[in-house]
Amino acid sequence: MALPTLFANWHKLSTRIVGLLLSFLAVALLVIGSTLLLSWQLEGSAAAINVAGSLRMDSYRMAMLAGQVDDVGADSRTREHLLYQLQGMEEKLQLLQRGDPQRPLFLPPTASIRDMFGGVLQQWRTELAPQAHDWLGQSSITPASVRALQQRSERFVARVDELVQRIERDSENRTFWLRASQLTLLGLALVGTVSIIYLLFDMIVAPVTRLQGGLERMREKDFGVRLPVDRNDEFGMLASGFNQMADRLQSVYGNLEQMVSVKTQALEQQNHELALLYDSAAFLQQPQPAEAMCRGFLQRISDYFSADGGTVRILDPIQGNMHMLVSQGISERLVETERCLKVGDCLCGDAVVKKVAVIHDLRKLDRGHQLECHKEGFATVSIFHVYAQQQHLGFFNLHFRKATEFSPAQTALLETLGQLLGTAIENQRLEGRSRQLAVSEERNLVAQGLHDSIAQGLNFLNLQVQMLEQSMQQRHWEEVESIVPALRAGVDESYQDVRELLHNFRTRLQEGNLLSSLEAVVEKFRRQSGITVDIVAETQGPPFPSEQQLQLLFIVQEALSNVRKHAAASRVWVRLDDHDDFVLSIRDNGHGFEPAALDTLGESHVGIHIMRERAARIAADLSVRSQPGQGTEVILHLARAQRRAA
Structure with a gap:
């Protein structure tokens, strides 16, 4: 970490x-x-003292050795020792001069x-060493020269x-x-330890203790506790955050x-909205006329929103009219006046053109005195549309004598209710169309049954009557x-045939399952034909x-009818x-x-075409198996994928 950066971030706890x-x-x-340097210097000085002492x-x-040489002449071996001694002293002086760091x-x-060593070295090289070399070079050594050499040696020793x-x-x-350095190091260790403990306590332990105390008081629901923010480091930020949390x-x-x-009020309101939606949805699913359905719907939303009146209008897109289907809380005069409105007329017609929900405050309209609703004493009129499958079916109004505003949630609720009403109306219309289609299909089957049975019989009777008339005119009494x-x-x-057709078309399901019917x-x-029938x-x-x-x-009735008319059978087996x-x-x-003959007859064969049409209406397959002299079997198969549950 660079030094400027360190000082710039000195307020941070980690930096400090x-x-x-x-x-x-x-x-x-x-x-x-410094301790190591002093130890190293002392070791070098001790070695220097040893070398100097050896000098x-x-x-x-x-x-x-000089005293052992006599007047006749020095022994050669003694001279060699003396010369070796001089060389050793020279080497030691040079060692002291250059030193040896290792x-x-x-x-x-x-x-x-250094000055003293210089004097010793000078005395050695100028006095003692030259005299010793000269003395060794003499052939005869006098006692006076020996004493002179010893005296110089003593002066040299004194200097050393x-x-x-x-x-x-x-x-x-x-x-x-x-x-002193060792004591300083020991004192530094003690002071440093104490200082670090104090500083760590001041910088870490004390703030943590204060924070812990604040948390304990917070745990005891003392939300008025606050920590002092007297520093700019991380603990200061923690204290500030703690205070904000406490606030x-x-x-x-x-x-x-x-x-x-x-x-709780919001949940109650939502529960009321859900209850209204559930009640309205359950009510609209009940089979009932459109007027009763719209009247019950209008009554529910009027009670929920405390409306003073309301209407439900159905749109006629072909004529461009809006017909009032039901009304509540408005006068008969207003009902007669606005029973049928054109699209674009009045506030309601304008809302139909725009296709948006509108809440009108009649007090703020410039032409409010001209409106029938305003004359009736209403202050607010709301218009919400009735939709089904993106199709505009009509709208409903809520009238209030006091100024009323709707929240976005209430507006969304009313729009959802309008979609529920539209879906119910559309389902009712689809159910009516479905009933009409079923009646139409059933009439077609009745017509075909009459054509296949009664019409053919009457045609036969007509031919017989003509033949009878001709025979009577010609007086052929045998004919x-x-x-x-x-x-x-x-x-x-x-x-x-007429009785059987009437019986078939008047058939109703009895209480119980398919088997009982x-x-x-x-x-x-069995009673009508006398033919034995077994059921499995x-x-x-x-x-x-x-x-x-x-x-x-x-299908079963038609198959049994064909057995009675055409099979001349004595026994029938029905298997389910x-x-x-x-x-x-x-x-x-x-x-x-012969089955091949059945294919050539096509739709003219009595009963077969009717059974196949009925089988197709329930997505089933119908097949006929027969051989001359071996009876006939009609088989109806309904696959699991096409089967509907009750």
Whole structure:
């Protein structure tokens, strides 16, 4: 971290802690470095004292060797020892002069010691060493020269002693500073530890303790607690945030009851809206005339919004008229006046043109005195549209004698209610169209049944009557006698066809399931025809809706009618397999026919076309199996995918 950046962010707690630790580290490194330097210098001085002390011993040894040489001449071996001694002393002086940092060995870097060593070195090189070399070069050595060499050796030793003493005094001083540095390091450690503990307590522990105390008081619902914000670091930000939180909690807790009351009122309002929507939806789903449905709808919304009056109008898009279907709370005169309005007339007609919900404050309209609603004493008139599948069906009004405003939620609720009413009206219209279509289809089937049975019988009777008339005119009484029984048989056949058709078309579902209704149809067939009928039924599937059940009964009746008319059978088997797929079969033991001939007859075959149409209306498949002399079987199959549940 750069130093300017460090000082710029000094207000941060992390920056101050890092700066404090770095400061203590720098001081500690400085003291430890000085201690190591002093130790290294003392070690070098001690080695220098040893070398300088050895110079004294070498000087004494040199003087002792010089005393062993007699007047006749020095022994060659003694001379060699003396020369070796001189070389050793020279090397030691050079070692003291240059030093050796690796040992370490060096003279203390003080001027007095350097000057003293310079004097020792000069005395050695100018007095003692040259005289010793000259003395070794003489062939005869006198006692006087020996004494002179010893005297110079003693002076040299004295000078070396003084040098050693100065080095020792310097070492004593450095030893003192070394101990002082060690004591300083010890004191720094103690002071640093205490300082760090104090600073950490002041910067971290104390703020955390205050924050913890504030939280404890907050936990005891003392929302008036506040922490002092007396610093700009992170703990100052925490204290400021704590105070803001305390302000918010105090405000929320103080207004809690009010907020709960507001929320409760909002929930109650929503529950009332949901109850209105549910009640209106349930009411509009009931089968009832349009006037009763709109009247009940208007009554509910008028009670909910405390409206003084209201109307429901249906739009005639072809004529461009708006017809008042129901009204409430308005005078008969206003009803007669506005029973039928043109699109674009008055406020309501204008709202239809714009196709938007409108709330009119009649007090603010310039032409308010001209409006019938204003004359009735109403102050506010609201207009909401009735829609179904994006189709505009009409609108409804709410009249208020006091000025009333609607919130966005109330406006959305009324628009939703308008869509519910529109959907109910459209469903009612679709149901009417569906009934008309069903009646039309049933009439077509009746017409086809009459054509296939009664019409053919009457055509036969017409031919027989013509033949009878011709025979009577020609007085062919034998032919008359043969025609009269045929006429009687034809009349009886037509009578039976009429009764059967009336019975089939008047068939209604009995209480119970499909099997009970089927058994009732079969029982009537047994009584009327005298043919034995066996029923085998396995019913495990879901119940059919009434429309599908009725079509199934019609198919069974038509198949049994064909058995009676054409099969000449004595026994019939009806089998019902009601599982996932529905299979119904009617089989007889009559004379049967060739299936290929059935295809050539097409729609003219009696009953087959009617059964196929009824099967197609419930999305079922109808097939006929037959062989001459082996009876006939009609099979109806309704797949699971096409089956509807009741």
